[in-house]
Amino acid sequence: MTRLNLLTLIYALVLAGFMLAVTAQALPALAASAGPKNGEEPKAPAALVGSSLEATGEFVTLGDIFTNAGRYADRNVARTPQPGETLVMEAVWLWRLARGYGVDWRPTSTLDTVTVTRPSRTVSTDELRDLVRAELFKRTGEDDLIAIDLDDEEARLALNRDAVGEPRVKTFALDQKSGRFTAVIQGPASDAQRQVTIAGRAVPQIEVSVPVDRIASGHILRDSDLETVRLPAARVSRTALVHAADMVGQEATRTLSAGQPIANASLRPPELVRRDARVTITLETENMRLTAIGRAMQSGAEGEVVRVQNLQSRITIDAVVTGENRVRAELPARLAANGDM
Template identity: 35%
Template sequence: MKIKNTLLAFAILSALASLPLLSEAAFAQSSQGNDLRNIQPNSSSIFLKPDALVEGQYVTLGDLFSGVDPQQQDIAVAHAPQPGRQTILDYRWLYGIAQRHDIEWRPRTTADQVLVTRASQVITIDEIRDAVEVALVDHGIERPFTVDLSSENFQIHLPVDARSNIDVSALEINSRTQRFVASVTTAAQTSQQRTYRISGKYYPLTNVPVLVEPVSRGSVIRADQVEYREFRSERVPAGAIRDINDVIGKEVTRPSNPNEPLMFRDLSNPILVRRGSLVIIRLVTANMSLTARGKAMENGSLGDVIRVVNQSSNKTIQVEVVAENEVRALPAMSQ
């Protein structure tokens, strides 16, 4: 009985060893112990690489296994994924390739695999947007403007040896809605040429002055507190200030948020003479220059004509505000 059992076991082992690939039963039986009991341990110096980064169109033996004979390393065994994409080669496929090329490697577990990544050069959405902007200018759209593309996460992956230039080969523009459809071509006039259609919209821009920091009510805006910023034209409200010279030196009558268009209603000329304050009255003619003290009867900004009481004569006269607490008496009015 022992001899028959021995012969039966020997026959079973011989049959399993003759199989070209591992059977599903062998791998299922190994799942409890996370090993493959029906395959002898790998005693060679060849090891499986956990991942592979390939640049060309094919995956080679050298990409998958370390320790392979140098004459076998460049043997192509599979098509590489598209540039920038990945694929997984599992233990069954890898074991079949190893047997086919007489490589002394066997999977240790059903988890053995290789993650293959195809290297690429990336054309970003910003590069695509720049090319579209140039094409829009060539088609008569005047700067400044900004471009929004329909897919902000879109990018193009090219083979590492491909030409990375971008050409907008066609452009359809609707000037009424400001929408467009662009045909973007890469690696033009080569075997790797590809064309992608992408839609979007362009927005004309307007330069308007904005505050760069908070300015409290009653403060006079300095030159270093304001600068130009670009806004979409349709987002600039009516009554917004367009010239930075209309902002510098103005007094803030209502606080405005930094980086937002400034409105004329939020600013005014600073009050240089307050009602009830003492002022210096100057009268300058071709023949004489006189000064006197007076008391302001009303507020006044630069260039305003206000009433003051001359303290020497106790008469009310009209003067022009020329500086802080300083006014100029007009000759005709002084008389």
């Protein structure tokens, strides 16, 4: 080995030894710098606070989602859903969020999700309908015999749970001819940004007595056969009977349908005398009262004139129906004087 080569080898060994020494001294320092500072405990892995979250504010923070979220725990990371609605944070979105803020978390499956809900106070469909009815009364003076038919019978208005006050009608447009309306219902002053637009039709109603069940022809109506319901006025014919008092005691001339208005022509006074039935004939004058048994030649209701035959004399006369199987004769005076009844 030449002298030059020997010097080169010695120089290389000396240099290598120096670097090894520097490295050995630096390792403790590097390890110290990588560990917790100022007596801090090692940082624990993060986890989801839970699979569901009820948010009351306008935003969701990093700390609402993860435990051990670190120095960005108070950072707003998502806007909360509207009252009554739901926001689902998917696993991939959560993983990206954690990586972006240096949170030590990763999903184990796609089932690692967080469902965010916003507590609310719901204004129901019936409450919305009542607001429209009240507004209609203020504008038209119509009473409560108005049905409010909404295009969307599932319409709701979700308010913040802590909203103070009641909703109100913000705008209202009405077509007087058709009854069509459009209304914007707004939350109270404390939650005025919440509103819903509803549309529909105001339908005039009428109270009418209708059969509870199907009624056969020939049946004489009783109070128990009828009930009072509200129907759209357009469905009730001008010839229909409305009040039970005009129907009770009347006889059906045809089959009557349950729940349907009864036309005037469908009822008549009940036939108290049936054709071929035996009847009691009464004749009264100022001085006497005679009775006889006869046979009805016609059927008739109270007050109607029917032909009857005296079974004893075989004379046929006109008589007025006065009751069930009872008639009153009105004979010429000469016949009554001769006793020809």
